[in-house]
Amino acid sequence: MEPILTIQGLKKQYSAGTWGLNGIDLTVQPGEFIAVIGPSGAGKSTLLRCMNRLIEPTEGRITFLGEDVVCANKRELRSIRARMGMIFQHYNLVYRSSVLENVLHGRLGYMGSLAGMLGRYPEADKEEAIALLEKVGLENEVYKRADELSGGQKQRVGVCRALAQKPSLILADEPIASLDPKSSKTVMDAIHTNCREQGIACLVNLHQVDYAKAYATRIVGIKAGRVVFDGPSDQLTSDITQYLYEGKEDEMFHKAAI
Amino acid sequence: MMKLTKIPGGSQARRKRRGRQWAAGTALLLLTVLSLVYIRFDAAEFLLGIPTFLRFLFSDFLPPDPTNLQSYLKPVADTFIYAVIATFCSSLLGVCLALLMARTTTPHPLVRTVLRGLISFLRNIPFLAWASLLVVIFGVGTTAGLIALIVFGCGFLARLYAESIEELDQDSMEALESCGATYGQRIKHAIIPQFLPAFYSWTLFMFEINIRASAVLGLVGAGGIGALIKQTMDLFQYGKTSMVIAIMVAMILMVELMTNRIRRRLI
Ligand SMILES: Nc1ncnc2c1ncn2[C@@H]1O[C@H](COP(=O)(O)OP(=O)(O)OP(=O)(O)O)[C@@H](O)[C@H]1O
Ligand SMILES: [Mg+2]
Numbered sequence: 149m150e151p152i153l154t155i156q157g158l159k160k161q162y163s164a165g166t167w168g169l170n171g172i173d174l175t176v177q178p179g180e181f182i183a184v185i186g187p188s189g190a191g192k193s194t195l196l197r198c199m200n201r202l203i204e205p206t207e208g209r210i211t212f213l214g215e216d217v218v219c220a221n222k223r224e225l226r227s228i229r230a231r232m233g234m235i236f237q238h239y240n241l242v243y244r245s246s247v248l249e250n251v252l253h254g255r256l257g258y259m260g261s262l263a264g265m266l267g268r269y270p271e272a273d274k275e276e277a278i279a280l281l282e283k284v285g286l287e288n289e290v291y292k293r294a295d296e297l298s299g300g301q302k303q304r305v306g307v308c309r310a311l312a313q314k315p316s317l318i319l320a321d322e323p324i325a326s327l328d329p330k331s332s333k334t335v336m337d338a339i340h341t342n343c344r345e346q347g348i349a350c351l352v353n354l355h356q357v358d359y360a361k362a363y364a365t366r367i368v369g370i371k372a373g374r375v376v377f378d379g380p381s382d383q384l385t386s387d388i389t390q391y392l393y394e395g396k397e398d399e400m401f402h403k404a405a406i
Numbered sequence: 407m408m409k410l411t412k413i414p415g416g417s418q419a420r421r422k423r424r425g426r427q428w429a430a431g432t433a434l435l436l437l438t439v440l441s442l443v444y445i446r447f448d449a450a451e452f453l454l455g456i457p458t459f460l461r462f463l464f465s466d467f468l469p470p471d472p473t474n475l476q477s478y479l480k481p482v483a484d485t486f487i488y489a490v491i492a493t494f495c496s497s498l499l500g501v502c503l504a505l506l507m508a509r510t511t512t513p514h515p516l517v518r519t520v521l522r523g524l525i526s527f528l529r530n531i532p533f534l535a536w537a538s539l540l541v542v543i544f545g546v547g548t549t550a551g552l553i554a555l556i557v558f559g560c561g562f563l564a565r566l567y568a569e570s571i572e573e574l575d576q577d578s579m580e581a582l583e584s585c586g587a588t589y590g591q592r593i594k595h596a597i598i599p600q601f602l603p604a605f606y607s608w609t610l611f612m613f614e615i616n617i618r619a620s621a622v623l624g625l626v627g628a629g630g631i632g633a634l635i636k637q638t639m640d641l642f643q644y645g646k647t648s649m650v651i652a653i654m655v656a657m658i659l660m661v662e663l664m665t666n667r668i669r670r671r672l673i
Contacts, residue, residue, distance in 0.1 A: 200584050202580060202583065226586040226588065227586065228586075229583070229585065229586035230586035232584070233585075234581070234584040236581060240578050240580060241578060241581070242596050243578075244599040244600055245599050249595075253581070253595055254585050256582065256586065256587040257586025258586075259591075261588040261590050261591060264590075265588075265590045265595075267594075267595075309581070313585060319584075
């Protein structure tokens with residue numbers, strides 16, 4: 149099967165001496181649900197943000213659906229981004245706009261600049277956005293302002309925005325790090341079910357190893373900007389997690405306790 | 407233990423701070439006295455002038471002379487209309503400039519640097535200097551006054567708007583970027599909704615400033631109610647002058663009342 153995403157020798161240098169990534173190789177197949185784990189500062193966020201060039205990589209190649217991401221020009225990058233959904237730890241919604249508008253923002257990448265600015269979303273897009281919201285249990289919140297929602301509800305709006313893009317790949321950067329266990333489960337379920345049903349591949353950064361094991365088909369362990377583990381969830385032994393979080397065990401427990 | 411070490415350190419710091427306050431106060435007083443000496447301020451002249459001033463105030467200036475009241479109507483309306491037009495134009499221009507010059511929304515750092523320099527130059531020319539200059543260019547009348555208000559307001563608002571825009575949350579900008587939204591789409595959907603409260607607030611503030619400013623425009627020959635003050639004073643009709651001033655104050659108060667009400671509604 150043709151991979152969705154190939155990463156070869158990806159490096160990111162923030163400033164002289166500060167390396168975010170130190171040579172990452174990774175291949176993502178269609179429909180895979182991959183959890184990226186690792187201690188704080190390992191480079192998980194940097195990795196995800198290099199995929200859609202919110203951060204410019206320093207070195208290496210990224211190929212998404214056969215297109216070169218690193219060399220893409222403005223127009224090509226826009227089309228690549230439109231097909232990659234992103235979910236953020238802090239939801240990153242426009243809080244003074246309605247829930248529906250926030251979901252529709254996911255369609256902007258496919259629209260003409262002016263039509264998008266004027267908010268001329270096709271009727272079909274609106275219906276689909278509402279359907280997505282209904283599916284994650286927000287049917288009563290569609291016309292509310294986004295700042296009226298709880299954290300878990302906000303993140304479900306974030307998930308719907310990413311899904312509205314009809315992406316081939318979803319990048320989720322610690323989608324549940326700011327949520328309580330109950331909301332965490334709802335949000336992870338929403339991401340997982342939708343990706344499954346629509347065959348969307350997903351790269352999700354997680355702090356909690358137990359969540360990673362519960363949802364992911366494959367786990368990638370990152371430490372100091374390098375991949376130190378890459379395999380099916382059941383092969384992630386406690387020895388490996390120990391090594392991954394070496395010297396930062398307290399963090400692992402602390403994060404797991406939240 | 408913590409407390410014992412903290413208290414002496416705290417009081418020492420407080421004593422130091424008090425010492426600095428005293429020094430600053432003394433310096434300020436000294437500076438004022440020296441300045442008064444420099445401009446040859448004569449206390450006797452000032453005190454002797456008070457009775458003359460009071461005589462002038464109560465015999466010539468007061469009471470306000472209400473004859474020909476309807477002839478003031480047009481200048482008052484003019485002043486108000488100047489302020490409305492000037493606020494409208496300068497807020498539109500101001501938003502465009504602010505978007506180009508705010509760190510977070512500028513299309514290029516060079517655009518930001520150039521615009522910031524230009525705007526701060528424009529803004530630092532006093533408003534009446536603008537008006538006088540434009541009167542020379544456009545002649546006595548409304549055009550000069552209106553353009554002076556717009557130029558001044560534009561610079562003023564562009565800077566305030568840009569600062570408000572820079573303080574906005576960047577997260578949603580980033581999210582829209584990750585969706586593939588264009589620059590225009592990001593501005594429209596992520597920046598504008600967040601910026602609106604600050605926009606209303608500063609624009610109303612600008613309107614209040616514009617009302618006051620357009621009232622004095624007439625003093626340099628740029629039209630409006632200020633022209634009446636100059637005219638009546640030149641003719642020694644001080645009763646009429648005080649009438650015009652009373653009308654001006656009433657107008658400013660009314661505008662303030664109005665903007666406060668709108669502000670409470672909107673924000
Ligand atoms: N904007 C930046 N400027 C400079 N250095 C940065 C920047 N962002 C990240 N870094 C550095 O890059 C390294 C990787 O950071 P990154 O945010 O990717 O880690 P992370 O795995 O996401 O950590 P966390 O779990 O805490 O979110 C860290 O050493 C960090 O200090
Ligand atoms: Mg991170």
